[in-house]
Amino acid sequence: MISLYGILAKVAARNDARETIKMKKNRFFQQIVFTVLLGLASTLVQGAGQTQPVQAEERRALFPSTKMINQGRDVAAAACASCHGIDGVSVIKGTPHLAGQRAVYLYRTQQAYNEGKRFDETNKHKGFLKDEAVLSVAAYYASLTPTQITVPMVEPDADMSEEDAFVGIREAMTRCIKCHGDTGNSDSSGMPSLTAQHPDYFVSSMMGYLDGSRSHNLMKRLAGKLDEVTLRDMGVFYAVQKPMRTETQGQGDANVGHRLSQPCASCHGVDGNAHKADMPTLAGQDSKYFIKAMKHYKDGKRLHQKMFEAVENLSEQDMIDLATFYATQEPVQRNVRPPLKSSEWIARCERCHGIEGNSSDPRFPMLAGQDKDYLVKSLRLSASGENGHTTMLKMADRLSALDIERIATYFASQPPRAVVYISLPCEDE
Ligand code: HEC
Ligand code: HEC
Ligand code: HEC
Ligand code: HEC
Numbered sequence: 118m119i120s121l122y123g124i125l126a127k128v129a130a131r132n133d134a135r136e137t138i139k140m141k142k143n144r145f146f147q148q149i150v151f152t153v154l155l156g157l158a159s160t161l162v163q164g165a166g167q168t169q170p171v172q173a174e175e176r177r178a179l180f181p182s183t184k185m186i187n188q189g190r191d192v193a194a195a196a197c198a199s200c201h202g203i204d205g206v207s208v209i210k211g212t213p214h215l216a217g218q219r220a221v222y223l224y225r226t227q228q229a230y231n232e233g234k235r236f237d238e239t240n241k242h243k244g245f246l247k248d249e250a251v252l253s254v255a256a257y258y259a260s261l262t263p264t265q266i267t268v269p270m271v272e273p274d275a276d277m278s279e280e281d282a283f284v285g286i287r288e289a290m291t292r293c294i295k296c297h298g299d300t301g302n303s304d305s306s307g308m309p310s311l312t313a314q315h316p317d318y319f320v321s322s323m324m325g326y327l328d329g330s331r332s333h334n335l336m337k338r339l340a341g342k343l344d345e346v347t348l349r350d351m352g353v354f355y356a357v358q359k360p361m362r363t364e365t366q367g368q369g370d371a372n373v374g375h376r377l378s379q380p381c382a383s384c385h386g387v388d389g390n391a392h393k394a395d396m397p398t399l400a401g402q403d404s405k406y407f408i409k410a411m412k413h414y415k416d417g418k419r420l421h422q423k424m425f426e427a428v429e430n431l432s433e434q435d436m437i438d439l440a441t442f443y444a445t446q447e448p449v450q451r452n453v454r455p456p457l458k459s460s461e462w463i464a465r466c467e468r469c470h471g472i473e474g475n476s477s478d479p480r481f482p483m484l485a486g487q488d489k490d491y492l493v494k495s496l497r498l499s500a501s502g503e504n505g506h507t508t509m510l511k512m513a514d515r516l517s518a519l520d521i522e523r524i525a526t527y528f529a530s531q532p533p534r535a536v537v538y539i540s541l542p543c544e545d546e
Contacts, residue, residue, distance in 0.1 A: 168480050169480075179221070307409070310448070314398055327341060331419050353453060378443070388400055404444040414428045
């Protein structure tokens with residue numbers, strides 16, 4: 118039995134791969150015919166593990182009889198067509214198209230509505246259909262050929278690969294460039310380098326100017342204009358830039374500084390490269406800024422108990438030597454992942470939702486050709502956890518508004534394709 122499953126899985130995987138290539142080659146290829154091994158389908162889709170396997174009852178919607186489809190059509194005409202269209206093409210903006218939508222997904226969604234596990238503001242879906250009617254209407258809409266009526270097609274690799282993952286903060290950052298440069302590496306004496314810092318420290322340092330534990334009027338004014346999400350994104354921006362050692366290394370004695378740095382190593386790292394997220398890296402830092410910061414800790418202009426204790430007994434010459442030691446160390450970039458570009462997000466979505474959003478797993482909804490406003494709304498709700506999509510919650514919570522807009526435009530503009538499932542003869546266990 119195991120070997121039979123093994124062979125069948127390979128056949129299906131190969132078919133799947135062939136179809137993928139064909140789909141890529143021929144955009145207007147209307148119908149996908151491929152084989153799904155029921156019960157095994159889950160092993161073919163990455164990330165599908167969290168989603169329940171197809172149940173025996175649900176298979177009936179995948180291989181419906183004519184009678185079942187006709188029954189589903191009657192249900193649709195009576196209860197759904199006013200919004201979703203009898204042809205499954207919604208005429209109301211923000212209402213999803215259902216033509217060709219995958220059957221098991223339709224069935225489960227409808228059930229989730231029935232059981233109050235999924236909500237929508239129209240409240241038109243709750244509790245009025247019997248299970249048989251839900252199954253047949255799912256089979257009916259799934260059997261229809263989808264038509265595309267939305268936005269013009271967008272190629273992910275043509276328009277989106279060069280896109281700027283930081284586009285959302287570029288405008289706010291124009292104010293920082295004058296002093297901190299394009300990348301945050303200090304290029305004038307007295308200016309701190311912002312690279313090689315963890316975003317957590319970046320945010321807390323900006324908050325320090327606001328709450329008065331640091332005194333610098335201009336930084337206070339600038340920080341006050343930025344919300345926390347923007348601050349965080351800026352922190353990520355600087356953290357993923359290549360850090361450079363400052364040219365302002367000062368006149369201190371690096372060897373003496375090295376000796377004096379022993380008590381600092383537990384927090385700032387042996388070579389000044391800190392590892393904890395809330396600790397600043399000192400390696401390569403501008404020596405003039407360094408000395409000023411140390412003096413401010415000592416005289417209380419900059420408030421921090423641990424740092425006060427660290428500098429309390431240091432002379433000015435000690436600070437100068439320490440500054441030179443750290444300034445001559447090589448800064449190391451923090452282990453922070455740059456945000457995904459929209460094209461990279463899309464590649465992730467396609468692992469479950471199929472190439473171009475044409476899902477080949479009956480449990481995962483087709484996104485291709487879906488109403489764009491609906492996709493935007495759905496992704497926003499997923500991000501905030503309001504629509505009861507459990508699998509999606511994990512995916513969408515880091516999507517920015519701009520990502521959502523781009524991703525929705527992309528999927529809405531892909532040609533939707535119906536799927537025909539063919540049952541392979543399979544021995545009973
Ligand atoms: C009054 C209009 C209206 C009626 C009638 C209606 N729907 Fe809907 N339906 C909507 C709207 C609006 C949404 C989007 C809800 C949301 O934003 O979550 C939706 C969402 C859905 C979804 C989720 C779509 C997806 O891709 O996730 C399914 C499935 C669905 N409806 C099926 C049905 C079926 C089947 C019927 C008939 C039994 C029906 N609906 C009746 C308006 C309606
Ligand atoms: C007019 C020049 C100027 C501009 C413009 C400016 N900064 Fe600064 N920034 C400074 C100076 C000077 C300091 C050091 C202040 C101090 O002594 O605490 C500083 C400190 C900082 C620090 C703390 C560094 C550390 O290691 O703790 C951060 C973070 C920072 N700036 C971010 C920004 C951001 C983000 C912007 C744009 C919104 C910006 N700065 C705009 C001059 C500037
Ligand atoms: C117990 C941990 C700890 C020790 C020990 C410590 N520091 Fe710090 N240091 C910190 C923390 C936390 C900050 C950030 C405080 C803040 O936001 O102002 C900091 C900030 C600094 C800064 C300012 C960095 C910047 O980018 O603005 C300098 C310079 C510095 N430390 C030097 C030293 C030196 C030199 C020693 C040893 C003599 C030392 N520290 C010992 C925890 C420590
Ligand atoms: C691990 C598999 C998986 C990944 C990856 C995934 N999804 Fe989903 N998605 C699902 C499942 C399963 C559902 C059905 C609802 C549920 O159970 O959460 C769904 C539902 C949706 C819906 C609602 C569909 C509808 O018609 O109401 C949208 C929109 C969606 N996904 C978009 C995306 C986008 C955009 C991405 C990429 C950023 C993505 N998904 C990534 C599995 C996934």
